[in-house]
């Protein structure tokens with residue numbers, strides 16, 4: 001879409017929101033599977049659990065993505 005000259009802000013925001021949520025969900029499920037070992041600092045699952053958490057905050061938090069998406073969809077609350 002970008003190469004074709006189309007606007008991508010809406011779909012890019014959707015992709016970032018989804019990626020951020022998945023990056024929280026997947027390590028969380030892995031940590032649960034590993035149990036206490038997954039929680040240990042030196043375990044890669046525990047590291048992924050903490051590190052991936054940033055993706056829903058950095059570069060525009062999930063709530064900001066939701067705001068952008070709702071504006072692009074024309075459903076953002078507006079002041080009368």
Ligand SMILES: Cc1cc2nc3c(=O)[nH]c(=O)nc-3n(C[C@H](O)[C@H](O)[C@H](O)COP(=O)(O)OP(=O)(O)OC[C@H]3O[C@@H](n4cnc5c(N)ncnc54)[C@H](O)[C@@H]3O)c2cc1C
Pocket residue numbers: 054057058059060061062063064067
């Ligand atoms: C490890 C790390 C590396 C970083 N690297 C960089 C970097 O290289 N370059 C850079 O520029 N920045 C960097 N940052 C900063 C990062 O971009 C900010 O943390 C991010 O933009 C969120 O801002 P904030 O931390 O001030 O949180 P806030 O903006 O205070 O957000 C806190 C909470 O309030 C919510 N919120 C904020 N505004 C609204 C709103 N209008 N509506 C609804 N909810 C809202 C957020 O969604 C979030 O849940 C880094 C941060 C970390 C932790």
